[in-house]
Amino acid sequence: MKYHFTTLILCILSTTLSFAQKQLTLEELWSGAYQSTSMQAVNALKNSNQYARIELNTQNKSQEINLYDFKTLEKSKTIFSTQNHPSIENIDAYVFDDREEKMLIATHSEPIYRHSSVATYMIYDLQSKKIKSFTDRKISEPTFSKDGTKIAYAFENNLYIYDLQSEKTITVTTDGKKNHIINGISDWVYEEEFAVVRMFEWSLEGDKLAYVRFDETNVPEYSMDIYGNGLYPTQQVFKYPKAGEENAKVSLHLYDLQSQKSNTIDLSEFHDFYIPRIKWTNDNNFLSFQVINRHQNDLKLYFVDAKSIQKKLILNEKDPAYVDITDHLTFLKDNSFVWTSEKDGYNHLYHFDKNGKQLNQITKGNWDLTSYYGIDEKSKTLYYQSVERGSTTRDIYAIQINGTAKRILSKETGTNSAVFSPDFNYFILSHSSHTNPISYTLNRSKDGKLIKNILDNKKLIDKLELYQLPKKEFFTIPTENNWEMNAWIMKPKDFDPSKKYPILMYQYSGPGSQQVANKWWDSNDFWHAMLTQKGYIVVAVDGRGTGFKGAEFKKTTQNQLGKLEVEDQIIAAKYLKNINYIDAARIGIWGWSFGGFMSSNCLLKANDIFKTAIAVAPVTNWRYYDTVYTERYLKTPQENPSGYDDNSPIFFANQLKGNFLLIHGSADDNVHVQNSMAMIESLVQENKTFDWLIYPDKNHGIYGGQTRLHLYTKMTKYILENL
Numbered sequence: 001m002k003y004h005f006t007t008l009i010l011c012i013l014s015t016t017l018s019f020a021q022k023q024l025t026l027e028e029l030w031s032g033a034y035q036s037t038s039m040q041a042v043n044a045l046k047n048s049n050q051y052a053r054i055e056l057n058t059q060n061k062s063q064e065i066n067l068y069d070f071k072t073l074e075k076s077k078t079i080f081s082t083q084n085h086p087s088i089e090n091i092d093a094y095v096f097d098d099r100e101e102k103m104l105i106a107t108h109s110e111p112i113y114r115h116s117s118v119a120t121y122m123i124y125d126l127q128s129k130k131i132k133s134f135t136d137r138k139i140s141e142p143t144f145s146k147d148g149t150k151i152a153y154a155f156e157n158n159l160y161i162y163d164l165q166s167e168k169t170i171t172v173t174t175d176g177k178k179n180h181i182i183n184g185i186s187d188w189v190y191e192e193e194f195a196v197v198r199m200f201e202w203s204l205e206g207d208k209l210a211y212v213r214f215d216e217t218n219v220p221e222y223s224m225d226i227y228g229n230g231l232y233p234t235q236q237v238f239k240y241p242k243a244g245e246e247n248a249k250v251s252l253h254l255y256d257l258q259s260q261k262s263n264t265i266d267l268s269e270f271h272d273f274y275i276p277r278i279k280w281t282n283d284n285n286f287l288s289f290q291v292i293n294r295h296q297n298d299l300k301l302y303f304v305d306a307k308s309i310q311k312k313l314i315l316n317e318k319d320p321a322y323v324d325i326t327d328h329l330t331f332l333k334d335n336s337f338v339w340t341s342e343k344d345g346y347n348h349l350y351h352f353d354k355n356g357k358q359l360n361q362i363t364k365g366n367w368d369l370t371s372y373y374g375i376d377e378k379s380k381t382l383y384y385q386s387v388e389r390g391s392t393t394r395d396i397y398a399i400q401i402n403g404t405a406k407r408i409l410s411k412e413t414g415t416n417s418a419v420f421s422p423d424f425n426y427f428i429l430s431h432s433s434h435t436n437p438i439s440y441t442l443n444r445s446k447d448g449k450l451i452k453n454i455l456d457n458k459k460l461i462d463k464l465e466l467y468q469l470p471k472k473e474f475f476t477i478p479t480e481n482n483w484e485m486n487a488w489i490m491k492p493k494d495f496d497p498s499k500k501y502p503i504l505m506y507q508y509s510g511p512g513s514q515q516v517a518n519k520w521w522d523s524n525d526f527w528h529a530m531l532t533q534k535g536y537i538v539v540a541v542d543g544r545g546t547g548f549k550g551a552e553f554k555k556t557t558q559n560q561l562g563k564l565e566v567e568d569q570i571i572a573a574k575y576l577k578n579i580n581y582i583d584a585a586r587i588g589i590w591g592w593s594f595g596g597f598m599s600s601n602c603l604l605k606a607n608d609i610f611k612t613a614i615a616v617a618p619v620t621n622w623r624y625y626d627t628v629y630t631e632r633y634l635k636t637p638q639e640n641p642s643g644y645d646d647n648s649p650i651f652f653a654n655q656l657k658g659n660f661l662l663i664h665g666s667a668d669d670n671v672h673v674q675n676s677m678a679m680i681e682s683l684v685q686e687n688k689t690f691d692w693l694i695y696p697d698k699n700h701g702i703y704g705g706q707t708r709l710h711l712y713t714k715m716t717k718y719i720l721e722n723l
Contacts, residue, residue, distance in 0.1 A: 002437040021493055022466040024530040026716065034464070034526050036457045039430070046422040047100050050076060052246070054091050055079070063091045065103075073442055073452060080105070080124060085131050092119055097148035101126055102164075104151070105140050113188060113669060116140065116197045123151075123164070131492035132164045135169070140185055140196040145206030150257075152184075152200055152209055155332065158201060159184040159211060160255070172209065172255050172262070176491055179221065179239055180528065182214040186311055189241055190214075192670060193628035194325055196275040205282040209255040212275050216248035224667050225694045227686055236668070241632040243623055243644070244637040250275050250481065253287055254312030263309045267291065274628070276325045281354075282335050285577035288314070290321065296632045299323040301339075301356070314356035317341060321555040322632045324512075328372045338362070338375060342551040349382060351401055362403050368548050370394060371417065375401065376424035376445075383420060383427075383445070389413070391548045392474065392486055392518045396429065398445065409448030415519035420672040432520035433678075434472040434488070437461060463531065467469050468493050470532045472525075474518070477478040477575050481570055483544060484551065486516040487572065490528055495581075502586035502723050503537045503576060504528070509565045510594035512547035512554055515540045527712055534720065539576060543568025559640055561622060561633045562601055562647030569598060570606045577609070588723040590614035590715070593671055593700065600649040600660070607657040612723040614661045614715055617700055619670050620679040621648040624672060657723035660690040691718065 004515065028034065035449065042051040050067045057064050060082035067076045080103065082088050092109040093474065096102070102125055107118040118138040124131045134151065141151035151162045157176025164168050174181040184200035191197055199209035222240035225233045241247045252265040252275055267273070272294040272538035279288050285306045292299045301315040317323050319342065326351075330338040335354035347369045349362040362382060363369055371385035380401045384392050388408075394415045399406040410416035414433030424445050430437040437457035441450055470491055476484040494499070508515050523528075528538040530626050544564045545557035557564050587610055591599045596618025603613035622630050623637050623646050634643045645651055660683075664676040674693065683690050693714060702711055708712055 002266070012543065021468040021533065023527060023533055024467055026527075026530070026709055026712050029523060029526050029530070030706075033461075034675075036520060036523075037455060038438060039428070039455055042419045043094075043096075044070075044422050045100050046098075049423050049425075051096075051419075051421075052079070052096075054094070057083070060297040065091065065094060068142040070423075070426050073454060078465070079103075079126055084129075086122075087131065087133075088122060090356045090637065095142075095144070097144035098146050099148050102144070102148055102535050104144070105131075107630050108138070110138065113191055115191055115195065116185070124252055126517070128580065129491065134164075134668060135160075141200075143198065143202065145202045145321075146204050147206045150206060152202065154183070154185045154200075157719075159183070159209070159255075160247060161209065170257070170260065172211075173213075179237065180215070180217045181238075182216065182248075184211040184213075186212075187216055188238060188669070189221075189626045189628050190248070190274075190276070190486075192275070193626060193632075196276065199278065201273075201278050201280055201287070203280050203287070203306065204282070207257050207284075208287075209257070210278050210280070210287050210289075211252045211253055211255065212278060213253060214248040214286065215251075217270065218246045218363065219248055220245050222669075222672060223504050224360045224669065224672075226667060227483035232425075234699075236667070236669075238674075240669075241627040243625060243626065243627055243634070247272065247274075247627055252278065254304075254309065263313060265289075265304055277327070277329070279329060279331075282331045282333055283338075286335070288331075289324070290331070292325070294499060294627075294631060295635060296322045296628075299325075301329075302492075305562070309560055310691050314354075315352060318341070319343075319551075319555075321551075321558040324633055329469050330375060332375070332377060338372070340369060340372060345552060349384065349399075351690075356404045357358060362399060362401060362405075362689070364403070366550065367391075368550065372419050373418060373427075374424070379424075381424065381445075383409075383418070383424065385417060387548045390518075392514075392516055394517075394519075396427070396448070399471070407447070409443065409445065413518065415517060422467060426451070434474075434520070437520045462634065469529050471596045477541060478571050479544070483540050484544050485568060486546075487539060487541040490532050492532045492535055492537070497581045499581060500583040501535065501537045502583050503539060503588070504531060504719060504723065505569065505573065505576075505587070505589040506538060506540045506595075507542070507569060507589070507591050507598060508593070509543060509545060509591070509598045510546050511561075511567070513556065513594070514542055514547050516542045527716075531716070536723070537571070537582070541569060541572040543572070551684050559634060559643050560647065561630075562597060566601045566605060566647070573602075573606065573609050586611055586723055588614075588719065590616070591618075592616040592683070595618065597649065600662075601647060601652070603658055603660055604649055604652040604655045607655055610658055612659040612661075612719065614663070614709075615663065616663045616720065617668055617702065618649070618662070618679070619671055620650045623648075624675050625680070650678050650682045651681070653688060656683060656686070656688045656690065659718075660688075661715070661718050661722075662690065662692040663695070663702070665695045665700065665702045666695075667697045668700045670700040 040053045044051045064078045065080040074148045093106040095104050105122050106119040110119045111117045140154040159172035216239040217237040219241050223237045223383050227233045251261045255262045274292050277290045286303045299317040302311045304311040328340040339350050351359040369386045374382040375382045396418045398409040417430050427443050429443045439456045440454035442452040472488040589599045589602050596615035599613040602614045603610045637644050664673045677716040
């Protein structure tokens with residue numbers, strides 16, 4: 001067969017183009033084109049061993065709450081549909097009572113802060129299929145009593161109880177007032193740093209309600225201008241205790257439904273303290289609560305007798321640095337309990353009797369437990385996630401409460417997590433790695449045996465083949481005291497070791513955090529991959545202070561936040577610049593929040609190494625940040641002024657030599673834009689040239705509409721022009 005020369009050229013060109021690397025784009029990234037499909041959140045039902053989830057009925061455009069069997073994963077029935085109940089336009093959230101006979105359904109939700117919101121709630125009876133309103137207000141955190149006959153909720157900083165039988169509402173508290181008194185709902189700093197909103201709990205028999213009261217009258221206020229679209233801006237004013245300032249005064253109360261009176265637990269021996277957790281034990285007469293001092297290095301667990309209102313110290317956990325607050329406390333039928341602690345240098349499970357006597361340490365080894373899933377009391381088996389096979393991986397394990405018969409339930413290397421059926425016979429395993437998107441399987445808890453594949457994201461895998469994504473190569477970088485820092489590197493697909501490449505370092509570096517993990521990609525990973533297509537190498541390094549390598553590694557930065565962490569990024573940069581394919585004159589660094597604090601410090605303190613830095617929503621002076629987080633690691637500014645000032649970027653503005661881009665949202669209630677304004681002023685007074693960008697009315701996440709696309713377009717252009 002004869003070919004014309006031009007035809008042959010076209011054929012060769014066509015073949016070449018078909019194998020060309022497809023370019024990643026920001027438009028595709030922020031439209032969700034690279035997003036993996038995830039299994040919707042599973043809401044387990046304890047009594048029927050089923051799980052429920054919200055789904056869209058594409059045929060009639062309604063929302064449904066559907067039940068699925070844990071053993072087969074087959075849909076058993078639809079228990080609620082907006083098609084049948086037009087009063088619910090959209091299902092924002094739902095919760096069952098303990099008997100699984102009723103549901104509370106939320107609609108028209110309005111967010112407050114990171115975790116909190118108010119919404120319109122309706123009661124739905126699963127047997128009669130009737131729905132009704134119990135209040136015409138938008139309320140917070142409605143919660144069924146254990147017998148399902150009452151609902152406690154918060155409205156405008158007060159607590160109320162609705163009786164489903166009498167259809168009457170009881171007023172529990174009356175002194176709630178915005179920016180002064182809060183009953184049963186956490187203040188801003190508890191919500192953000194202790195990750196808790198609801199601070200009230202029903203007793204097992206539903207005859208008592210425990211709650212925490214916050215008196216934030218003397219807490220200083222922070223105000224933010226909200227520009228909106230009106231002629232005049234409005235202002236959001238809220239209580240925000242910055243480091244060294246006064247916290248809300250907290251107290252603990254027990255409300256008795258029969259007498260309709262509250263009793264106050266005597267905590268007069270404590271001064272300047274937190275109550276981060278309350279939880280009823282398996283004895284209706286005993287409430288557990290935790291008290292931790294302001295330095296957060298002395299945690300006490302108490303039981304309080306609901307009859308005598310007397311408390312008893314059960315456990316006292318101390319640490320030279322700090323004690324982490326978790327939700328791992330689990331009471332068994334005999335009121336013994338499971339607790340996690342780092343007291344042997346690593347995070348492990350312990351078993352205590354009801355008087356606080358340690359029965360045994362359940363897990364042991366030079367590795368951290370990362371999640372605790374619960375205990376099957378029938379078989380006395382506990383289920384947990386840990387990094388036993390390496391600090392960048394996660395695996396699922398089972399172990400007897402006496403510490404024997406440990407077995408691994410996950411097989412593939414990477415990041416594994418689990419959702420167990422209420423009877424602990426089965427679990428839904430999610431698995432991902434740096435080469436494989438998230439997949440879901442149904443497995444047997446006894447041995448981890450695969451029962452059924454659920455979702456594998458194969459379509460995404462096939463789609464991404466066109467982009468020929470770079471691989472993440474994992475390695476370690478040595479530092480002082482024989483510490484090894486975990487790291488990964490992304491190189492261009494056509495990488496040539498004989499060439500020189502600019503390098504962008506990415507990190508967060510906050511206490512207990514981790515960026516170097518063997519898991520599937522997030523949005524930043526795809527952005528980094530896009531930069532490799534433009535000829536850049538991207539590296540992430542977890543230095544000292546990051547997590548999952550034991551307490552010593554994590555807590556070595558205590559009282560000097562930002563010192564060793566910055567030193568380690570500099571050590572990493574020096575290590576990398578000595579590699580022959582790295583262009584030592586073109587090293588950049590970027591980060592968000594704590595990572596922005598870090599990238600700012602690196603550019604200023606190592607101006608001979610770093611050419612360019614981008615800081616998004618950075619802390620620039622820890623004096624501007626909240627009490628709970630900051631003082632956990634630094635104590636107060638009054639006690640440790642050098643720990644604050646020696647590592648605050650605003651005090652090193654005179655050292656700026658390279659290219660600096662500073663970005664912040666004006667309505668950031670977390671890391672206030674005040675941080676960036678102070679940094680800007682310091683740089684201006686030093687007559688330094690830099691770039692900055694403020695996003696009006698955007699919070700710490702800087703998102704909404706086209707905001708993320710604009711933000712990453714700006715950062716991409718800045719890197720291309722300045723690195």
